[in-house]
Amino acid sequence: MFEKVLIANRGEIALRIHRACREMGIRTVAVHSQADENAMHVRLADEAICIGPPSATHSYLNIPAIVSAAEISGADAIHPGYGFLSENANFAEIVGDHGITFIGPKPEHIRVMGDKIEAKRTARSLGIPCVPGSEGELTTAADALATAKKIGYPVLIKAASGGGGRGMKVARSESELEQAYSTARAEAKAAFGDDAVYMEKYLDKPRHIEIQVMCDSHGNVVHLGERDCSLQRRHQKVLEESPSPALNDRDRTKIGGIVSDAMKKLGYLGVGTVEFLYEDGEFYFIEMNTRLQVEHPVTEMITGIDIVREQIRIAAGLPMENSQQDIVFQGHAIECRINAEDPVTFSPTPGKITEYHPPGGLNVRVDSALYAGYSVPPNYDSLIAKLVVHGKTRNACLMRLRRALEEFVVGGVSTTIPLHARLIQNPGFIDGVYHIHWLEEFLAKKE
Structure with a gap:
């Protein structure tokens, strides 16, 4: 087992990793920017090293500084958390080249799944169902027109690199396609430095369902069920739950088995999430995240499995502690992402926290x-807390969540707590009939 882990991240996920390490008897090293010198994980870690100014480019994305910090501190492993360098194959390779263990997948799998076109091609070869679309990159507008004619409108033009909704445009007719194609390429180039795009059939009202998987170096593969991440604003997840109100046991077992078999064929190592659109009883692969997910606590609540602990054990070469037969899904869990944002305009609201009382x-x-x-800095993502609640049933979970949101006090900055309080009392959400466009429709009605 590792003696010392460097945590190459910040905020709640850095603290989450620190806690898992401490419970395993592993010492921690916190690297931080100048803006985060008073962060909680920095205060609690065994060692702390400043790696640069507030800008993420010069600190949390500064590979030489992070690797140097690991060497100086004598860390034998680096945990990247999520975001920043967590899906950077070059970083994973450099870490390994310096004799340090990267707590994550193999670089080649990060690279394959980071390219959306190659990921889709790989998924097909592994037997994972995919959305109908182009075989690869669309190099001209004529290619786009021909492909759209083949699969039928509406269609979605998507950036081959990156995510978060950038470089993504819908065309509902031939007259809209050329503009959508050129705009998507321009956005992709500006956001990711790569203007490659591809096309998929656009599904009108699908759910966003993801399957959590874990694979060790001993040939063991398990899935931990699904999470429903359909409540999104501008392609960013706002609330997640498990199990999904849209799935039955048969569908859950079927897609879990398909994903597990695929990961075994791929020789995947570590923790990962395979994401699908789900409509009319069919699953369609959209991407794979080769890292820990923001919403992993939802799965931990219904399985009792510490995913971060397993991630560290797998990276250390140990076998997983549970087989598929050992995993039992119990009750229902929902996670609300609490952001330091205005709950109406969604403008970031960095500032000093004057009061803080989390629910219990x-x-x-x-x-x-x-x-x-x-003080919440203005330099990074606005996520400041994740409220996760478990109940024996979905209704019990909703009642507990309502009570917990009422108790949650964050003073000094505006947060999205009021949004969640309204959201979970909406009949559509209570009935579980939402889809990936539902939240934006809900917000539009409130404006």
Whole structure:
């Protein structure tokens, strides 16, 4: 087992990793920017090293600084968390070349799944169902027109690199396609430095369903069920739950088995999430995230499995502690992402936290690095807390979540807590009949 792990991240996920390490008897090293010198994980870690100014480019994305910090501190492994360098294959290779273990997948799998076109091609070869679309990159507008005619409108033009909704345009007719194609390429080039795009059939009202998988170096593969991440704004997840209200046991077992078999064929190592659109009883692969997910606590709540602990054990070469037969899904869990944002305009609201009182009680979990007196910096993502609640049934979970949101106090900055309070009382959400466009329709009605 590792003696010392460097945490190459910040905020709640850095604190989450620190806690898992401490419970395993592993010492931690926190690297941080100048803006995060008073962050909670920095205060709690065994060692802390400043790696640069507030800009993420010069700190959390500064590979030489992070690797140097690992060497100086004597860390034998680096955990990248999510975001930043977590899906950077070059970083994973460099870490390995310096004799340090990268707590994550093999670089070649990060690289394959990071290219959306190659990921889709690989998924098909592994027997994973995919959305009908182009075989590869669309190099001309004529290619786009021919492909759209073949699969039928509406269609979606998507950037081959990156994500988050950038470089993604819908065309509902031939008259809209050329503009959508050129705009998507321009956005992709500006956002990711790569103007490659491809095409998929556009599904009108699908769910966004993802399957959590874990694979060790001993040939063992398990899936931990699904998470429903359909509540999104501008392609960014806002609330996740498990199990999905849209799936039955047969569908859950079927897609879990398909993903597990595929990962075994691929020789995947570590933790990963395979994401699908689900409509009319059919699953369609969209991408694979080769890292820990923001919403991993939802799965931990219904399985009782510490995913970060397993991630570290797998990287250390140990076999997983559970086989597929050992995994039992119990009850229902929902996660609300709490952001330092205006709940109406969604403008970021960095600033000093004057009050902080997280909710408690049975089966209520808050993952956050906040404390009274802490200043939320303006330099990074606005996520400041994750409220995760578990109940024996979905209804019990909703009632507990409503109570927990009422208790949650964050003073000094505006947050999205009021949005979640409204959201979970909406009949459409209560009935579980939402889809990936539902939240934006809900918000539009409130404006």
